[in-house]
Amino acid sequence: MRVAVTGANGLLGGEAVAALAASGHEVLAIGRGPCRLPPGAYRWAEADLGDGASVERVLREFGAEAVLHAGAATDVDACERDPELAWRVNVGGSEQVARACRALGARLVAVSTDYVFDGTAGPYSEDDVPNPRGVYARTKRCGEEAALVLVPDCAVGRVAVVYSGRQGAKATFATQVVEKLSRGEKVHAFSDQLVSTTLAANGAAMCLELLLETTYRGVLHTSDATVLDRVEFARRVATEFGLSGEIVPVRTADVKLLAPRPLRGGLRTERAAALLRTKPLPIDEALRRFRAEWQRRGA
Ligand SMILES: NC(=O)c1ccc[n+]([C@@H]2O[C@H](COP(=O)([O-])OP(=O)(O)OC[C@H]3O[C@@H](n4cnc5c(N)ncnc54)[C@H](OP(=O)(O)O)[C@@H]3O)[C@@H](O)[C@H]2O)c1
Numbered sequence: 001m002r003v004a005v006t007g008a009n010g011l012l013g014g015e016a017v018a019a020l021a022a023s024g025h026e027v028l029a030i031g032r033g034p035c036r037l038p039p040g041a042y043r044w045a046e047a048d049l050g051d052g053a054s055v056e057r058v059l060r061e062f063g064a065e066a067v068l069h070a071g072a073a074t075d076v077d078a079c080e081r082d083p084e085l086a087w088r089v090n091v092g093g094s095e096q097v098a099r100a101c102r103a104l105g106a107r108l109v110a111v112s113t114d115y116v117f118d119g120t121a122g123p124y125s126e127d128d129v130p131n132p133r134g135v136y137a138r139t140k141r142c143g144e145e146a147a148l149v150l151v152p153d154c155a156v157g158r159v160a161v162v163y164s165g166r167q168g169a170k171a172t173f174a175t176q177v178v179e180k181l182s183r184g185e186k187v188h189a190f191s192d193q194l195v196s197t198t199l200a201a202n203g204a205a206m207c208l209e210l211l212l213e214t215t216y217r218g219v220l221h222t223s224d225a226t227v228l229d230r231v232e233f234a235r236r237v238a239t240e241f242g243l244s245g246e247i248v249p250v251r252t253a254d255v256k257l258l259a260p261r262p263l264r265g266g267l268r269t270e271r272a273a274a275l276l277r278t279k280p281l282p283i284d285e286a287l288r289r290f291r292a293e294w295q296r297r298g299a
Pocket residue numbers: 006007008009010011012013031032033047048049050069070071072073074089111112113114115140159160161162163170
């Protein structure tokens with residue numbers, strides 16, 4: 001099958017390309033610049049989700065039969081500073097991808113976020129009504145609708161607090177916990193943000209299974225299975241890596257942040273657990289795999 005991935009240099013997209021390249025599918029990896037992934041059995045195309053047409057053109061030329069749309073402007077505070085860019089990439093980019101899938105009759109899974117919820121009553125199920133706050137959250141919610149309206153058979157896979165130990169993957173809260181505690185530095189973590197997390201490799205595997213092995217329509221929560229606050233997440237990372245050191249609890253209201261953060265967030269994942277072979281991981285198993293990825297970095 002001809003399978004395309006947007007956001008291919010990203011945490012989730014990179015894992016998806018790696019998994020697909022080992023699967024025998026014909027794979028097109030799409031990123032906004034040069035490829036930063038290890039070489040493998042895929043082709044690379046540069047295209048900008050924010051320019052109105054180039055990703056759509058690339059997908060049509062490839063003749064995509066299935067598309068994992070994992071590209072997005074993901075820096076929530078940068079989105080707040082530049083709403084036009086956030087709109088172009090997260091709404092316009094999703095629209096481009098959806099238009100191409102509609103024209104080609106391609107299966108689509110669009111990746112989205114727990115931030116579509118306002119964080120007053122989490123953890124949330126797929127049936128809960130979104131109420132996004134802030135530019136990132138609102139553009140992601142509109143991106144979901146672009147996909148769901150233009151490609152009614154598509155699925156939206158929501159993830160949260162993505163992390164990866166893969167060589168070359170970008171820094172995240174989880175990798176910063178490891179690096180800072182290893183250097184003997186303190187880690188500051190929000191004590192009042194209840195979240196789900198997502199090991200990128202497992203989130204990508206769930207989204208790919210959803211894309212290629214199911215006809216599921218609508219939203220599915222494809223994060224890890226455990227909901228916890230960020231201090232607890234940092235503690236679990238430290239324990240898994242055998243690191244001691246100070247984890248300093250911080251309250252969200254005491255830090256100057258541009259974009260609002262959902263406080264009682266988190267995603268319920270029972271539906272994905274029932275539907276998919278690849279299961280949402282309990283946090284201890286997710287972190288065991290994260291450490292294994294980390295250890296392979298230098299190898
Ligand atoms: N990261 C999280 O904690 C998180 C949480 C909830 C939901 N999500 C969602 O999960 C999905 C995957 O994100 P991720 O975690 O893999 O984050 P990521 O590592 O930031 O990946 C996003 C990718 O999109 C690419 N991109 C940004 N602007 C683009 C543009 N104008 N044209 C083409 N590509 C562009 C980025 O390119 P560069 O690599 O060149 O920057 C990056 O590779 C997104 O839909 C995101 O909203 C992420």
